[in-house]
Amino acid sequence: MALYNLSASATRDNLSLIAVIMKAPSTKVRFAEAQKLLDYGFNSFSFKTFGNKGDVVKNISVNKGVSSNVDIVFENNASCLIKKGDDKNIEQNLELDDSVFAPIKEGQKIGKITYSLNGEEISSVNLVAKNSVDKINFFSMSKEIIYNWINLLR
Secondary structure (H helix, E strand, C coil): CCCEEEEEEEEECCEEEEEEEEEECCHHHHHHHHHHHHHHHHHHEEEEEEECCCCEEEEEEEECECCCEEEEEECCCEEEEEECCHHHHEEEEEECCCEEECCECCCCEEEEEEEEECCEEEEEEEEEECCCECECCHHHHHHHHHHHHHHHHC
8 A cells, every 4th residue: 555755845934944754644644744844843943144145244454455454255155054042052253363464366265254052163154355455566556645645736
């Protein structure tokens, strides 16, 4: 005798779950058990987003650059599945210097951000430069000086 199987999925609050029921004796039982599994998942877990790709984390100083600072952004999305109520126990560790030396390339890794729950790492993402910053040279320094003189004479 072949029994019924079911694969069901649902999404709530950015959390997508899949329930698989095997060897259910009837359609009614199959759907009821799938609903119980999905309800359990949605009532017990949540999808926590810490930051999205491109979100600015911090603006830091650039030494010897044509620009004096650069925005540091998430390289990728930072998120994870956690048990409901555990979000208050999440700790953030930011590994990032307050300044860097030029030249900086767009997308260059500048630091890292890590999220931990009860001492166990649950998510980490590289922090990268949002844009490039060239190293200052004689030409760019001369251009800046001339520009400042012109502004003073106005």
